[in-house]
Amino acid sequence: MGGKLTTLSALAEPNRLQIVELLRNGPLTVGEIANELGLRQPQASKHLRVLSDSGLVEVHPDANRRIYRLRAEPLVELDTWMESFRRMWEERFDRLDDYLRVLQEKDKKE
Amino acid sequence: MGGKLTTLSALAEPNRLQIVELLRNGPLTVGEIANELGLRQPQASKHLRVLSDSGLVEVHPDANRRIYRLRAEPLVELDTWMESFRRMWEERFDRLDDYLRVLQEKDKKE
DNA sequence: TATCAATATACCTTGACAGGAATATTCCAT
DNA sequence: ATGGAATATTCCTGTCAAGGTATATTGATA
Numbered sequence A, B: 001m002g003g004k005l006t007t008l009s010a011l012a013e014p015n016r017l018q019i020v021e022l023l024r025n026g027p028l029t030v031g032e033i034a035n036e037l038g039l040r041q042p043q044a045s046k047h048l049r050v051l052s053d054s055g056l057v058e059v060h061p062d063a064n065r066r067i068y069r070l071r072a073e074p075l076v077e078l079d080t081w082m083e084s085f086r087r088m089w090e091e092r093f094d095r096l097d098d099y100l101r102v103l104q105e106k107d108k109k110e
Numbered sequence C: 001t002a003t004c005a006a007t008a009t010a011c012c013t014t015g016a017c018a019g020g021a022a023t024a025t026t027c028c029a030t
Numbered sequence D: 001a002t003g004g005a006a007t008a009t010t011c012c013t014g015t016c017a018a019g020g021t022a023t024a025t026t027g028a029t030a
Helices: A004-011 A014-023 A030-037 A041-053 A073-109 B004-011 B014-023 B030-037 B041-053 B073-109
Strands: A057-062 A065-070 B057-062 B065-070
Touching: A004 A014, A004 A041, A004 A073, A004 B004, A004 B014, A014 A030, A014 A041, A014 A057, A014 A065, A014 B004, A030 A041, A030 A065, A041 A057, A041 A065, A073 B073, B004 B014, B004 B041, B004 B073, B014 B030, B014 B041, B014 B057, B014 B065, B030 B041, B030 B065, B041 B057, B041 B065
Parallel strands: none
Antiparallel strands: A057 A065, B057 B065
């Protein structure tokens, strides 16, 4: 569990990404997930294992079944990592903005 | 080029993630990147190829050299994807908020 | 307790991918 | 034209991860 890289590799697999997206609508059991995505039960379990190890998901046993729920932490971590990029693009826009303002000044003087 | 999955798998490799982080500080040549990260030139080129194919990076030939620059689009796409999750947590906090307010009301009445 | 449903695990096979080393390519300078 | 620097590409090899199938595990119920 832990780290951008772990989160990224966990998400970089089609079925797992779908599982995560599916769990946005609320917790589900293994069977439901497998059903919904057309996966065989063992593969569903395996993917859920990976997601669980990476902290993206947590399990709550309910008798026979196991209910999987999405966890915020890793996604929040990823999100804050991306903030640095958001700031980058914004700064670029700002600079572009400045540049355009300079051009307008020129226009007035000409 | 294209799609969350492509972006995620491109980033889900230690060296490539480092390359992307390195390029936040501005464009660099292959040699500089390889040097900075202690990679051999061919591996650097290969990773840059993957990043380029995924659209995370763009190349500008400069005589002998090739200058690689970070591209916003894929990261912005990832970011907007994560927005749905951001909203999720916020809603949860709101619900928690509501719940706490209910508890306070109870306190007053008891 | 025997059985059944839900889930996890083990084992096998296959395909993708990353590193290493050599080589091809492109551009500049002499 | 020749040689040398920077970069891309190729080929090989080993590793790892995903799917398939069978089996173990756990809990409920008759």
